[in-house]
Amino acid sequence: MPYAFNGYTDKWMPVIGAPGTQILTSACWDSNGAGSFWFCGDKTGATNTIYIMPRAGNNAVSATGMGLPTSAMTAIEADGMGNVLVGGTSGNIFAYNKAKDTWYPYAPGTYWNMRSITFNTADSRYYIAAYDTVGAKAGIFYTDIAPLVAGDSIYAYYNYSTAVANETVITGALGGETTFSLANTPVIDATVYKDNAGTWTMLIEITDYTLDLPTGIITMNAPLVAGDSIYVYYNYSTAVANETVIFEATGGETELPALANIPLIDATVYMDHAGIWTMLVVSTDYTLDLPTGIITMTTPLDGGSNVYFGTLPISIPNLRSIDWNPALNYGLAVGDGVYKIKGLSGSFETTVIQPPTIGYTFYDVAWDTDGWNEAAIVGQNITLARGVYWRYYDTNPMLIEGWVDAASPSSYLCGSIKPPSSPKIVFIPTGTGGIVANIETSDESTRITANAVMPKLWWIGFNDTLLGSQMDTQVDVDADHIFSFQYNYTLGWDLCAFEIQAWYDNGVDGTGGSAYPAVPDDSTRNLAFTILCDSTGATSVFYPAPDLEVTTAPATPVLHWANPVDLSGAQDHYRFYIPVWFGNQLRMADYGGVGANGPDYSSNPTVALNDVDSWDFSVRVFDTTSGGFNISYGEFGIKETISIAVTGNPTGNAPPGSNDNVMGPVSTIVYSANNDYYVDVEIPDLHMNGDILIANPIPATSVSVQNLHTNATGNSDIAARTFFIGPAAPLLVWGTVGVPIAPDGNGTISAGPLETNFNSGTVYTELEWLVNVPGATAEGVYWGTIHITIYT
16 A cells, blocks of 8 residues: 655555555656656556556556556656656566657566666666566666657757847046956947947947957957947847758657757757647757757657666676666666666666675665755665665765664665755655655755746838838838738747837948947937837837827738747747838938848848948847847838929019119928938029010029028028029029038928928028119010929
């Protein structure tokens, strides 16, 4: 009759459900999510020889409904994931694969009796202590792992985004500083800015500084001056092509070809079989060595696996139990003596810890791997007829007698150590119930678990209203467009928010340092904007919204569900479409210097932003609680747009022989441009009644004009009264020879370099006209057409 110890009542209680006539020989605890105890029995011919009992009660039920086995079993062990290996007499070994809900038989030889089984989490192998009834010797069996079957394919998807907080390197320098150390080393990528009195400058690597990636040391090429501040913005997104690790396996592969992109930061592994995709779970399904890129599969035993025999170099009489320490990577086997065992197959190393000694026998061993790597060994002092518990430490490889049962003559046949918590206790069942022995160690630690996951961004796009791609093309202003992307997040798609940033790259590509302006302000309006969106579709626009130039379109963001990778539906993928409207003064980008073979988008800005004079943009998906994120980059162009309107027909009386006759009203000009521009004015000679066939006109050289705008000085050739040098000879209203006017980047209409309808209520340019009339001019009405032109 088995007994279970109830930690709440601190009592042993009998396990019900197993027939009283059944002799149960071994038990184990499976720490998988459900948590349960397994028992096996040794009564020959018994219908039920394996039982399972949930941790929530003490009622054991038959496990034989799962299939094999029904023969007598003497040892059982679970791997913590619901899989079980059980062994018995006459060479019987059976493995239960939980994922397939199937038992698989193995027959290493009918003369072997299985005494004890242990599972090593380090290499996901079972080790079996057995006894050869023919050769009268002990032996060790071990299992391989053969998770792949013929036709399996393994794929690796890289995700190299790592959230690292940006940092202030130095603020308010005293002057003369040259060398600094960054906190987040080794550095993968960083952008460095310098600020002095509010003027920000993005520094250029090699030109302005050097950065040693392993150490994070920045060395300035020129010493800082007083008041300088240095800031670093990390960008740890690295574009790495996903890869096929193995295609259509032949079956039985365990250690797969190493991944190409090493050292690894992160990768997600998928297995495909006949079109069914499964995302494998690290530690559960495979291990991944980041420095080498080696994937080792850890799927439990199934029909393609094997059990191997390993001989021991010395005879171990009456081997009864074995337990493995994954941290130390060796096992202890006990019988008439205690032995340390390492290795596999013929390379087993055996060290004698306690040789066979008259008066002592050892029945069971259990490791405490969460404290001081202590092993509990139980057995009997035959001379005293007392049960004994011994302690063993790796740091002091000898047996220490820890407890002697003086109350009753008995043998301790088995023992187990309580999982990590305080107090740490050895449980030792006896014929009348059981006892507990307190392990007197000071390491009673708990455990912290971090779920290291982040959103995955599969692709990004920039589209027209019909969802045609506009990536790497020029688009119209005064029009609607759509930003789009696809993502997933295993913790929940609705835990994410999204940030879209776009900026004019000012003539550099990604290698030259194109980055969103560190401090957007009114001077950079229409050169950068940010759109924030949450999972409900609520959007906010910053710079240059809410004023005129970029707004979310009247249509609201649309969420679609898609699932292109995992056909089983276990991994959800979502697509967002966020409509926007661009105003007519958004900075023109002619998309010159097109980069060769550049991708439409990439997680690496150096690769994706390879075209100069373009609008660069990024899409960042992030967990609003943890901050874990993923980011990708793309670019597009903006077509040139200009417009101009003029009102006012200046008129006045000017007698022959008079000068400085003011014509009124003034000409009022309203215009818009999203590129560097000129505005000029020209007139013909003024003919009587506008008839160019009538001789003796008022010559254009007798007409003068002046730009009355307060910003005209230095920005216009007619800031003062200026005469035309001839008919159809233009004068620059805005701009000077060889120096165009840059659009102010504010609002939708402009008046020179410093005024738009964003920062002024009345935005227009006024031209004042004066006419000199030669003395011999005949009386009449003279006029000509004023031509005002805007061009880039």
